[in-house]
Amino acid sequence: MKLLTFYNSKKICSVAIKYNNKIDYIYKFSEKNNHSTILLMINKILLKNFISLKDINYIAFSKGPGSFTGIRIAIIIAQGLSIGLNIPLIGISTLKILAEKGKQITKKNKFLIITKANKKNIYFGKYIYKKNNIFLINKEKFISIQLALFKIQKLKNWIMIKNFNSITFNSIKNIKILNIKNINALDIIPIALRYIKFKKYKKKKIIPNYLQNKII
CATH class of the missing domain: 3.30.420.40 (ATPase, nucleotide binding domain)
Structure with a gap:
């Protein structure tokens, strides 16, 4: 093959x-x-x-x-x-590819993926691995940064993967943040x-x- x-x-x-x-x-x-x-x-x-x-x-x-x-x-x-x-x-x-790379790096199974769309909005998706397969928990969304921060603050024991540095997440203490640029x-x-x-x-x-x- x-x-x-x-x-x-x-x-x-x-x-x-x-x-x-x-x-x-x-x-x-x-x-x-x-x-x-x-x-x-x-x-x-x-x-x-x-x-x-x-x-x-x-x-x-x-x-x-x-x-x-x-x-x-x-x-x-x-x-x-x-x-x-x-x-x-x-x-x-693209969000699923980022989740896959996060799994390879961390060996964990719950990932929140965010990538920058423009100055006010991001692409947002939640994934969880089960038995080596990846499943989408929520539909991938195009949402405002403000709404994304609100959603993220409600999560626990997830790993957030992002590929940009223009937004800070210093106020978020309940999840680990992983930067994957490429x-x-x-x-x-x-x-x-x-x-x-x-x-x-x-x-x-x-x-x-x-x-x-x-x-x-």
Whole structure:
């Protein structure tokens, strides 16, 4: 089985491939993470490992929330490859990828994920692991920072994962705070493998996870 994963943010592009028991990974810092950058990196890692694109069995990537342009680029590339080569797609929430990375670091099982959307709002999600699977407790939300702080103060024995420093949480004493600045294509692999195991994948169409249709 050959799995291709990729992740692109405003400043970093990364691509990984898993086949047999081997994992390879490349990344690039770039202020212009357009579609050509990701496609060139995919081509590079495939050539490096002597693998043809038509031999890829699954493609997994972040479908957001995050940069509007980055999400659109990721989905266009993934769906283009899927349609052209009939490759199943796995679109994974950025918040879920952060929760997965938090689990790998802490070995804990309850995570509150927040990432910055703009000056007044954040993306917000709660996750808990059971028997090596991850479940969403509340729907991911696009909420105000003020409301998020109110919700966080009611929680106990959770780990909060955030990827920005512009908001302080000095008043919060009941949960541990973990800063994870960057995620990449490697962090997508464990979740994608579980999706494959339980056949949670699609072909051709993935809906973007913008989370901004309604502000709570």
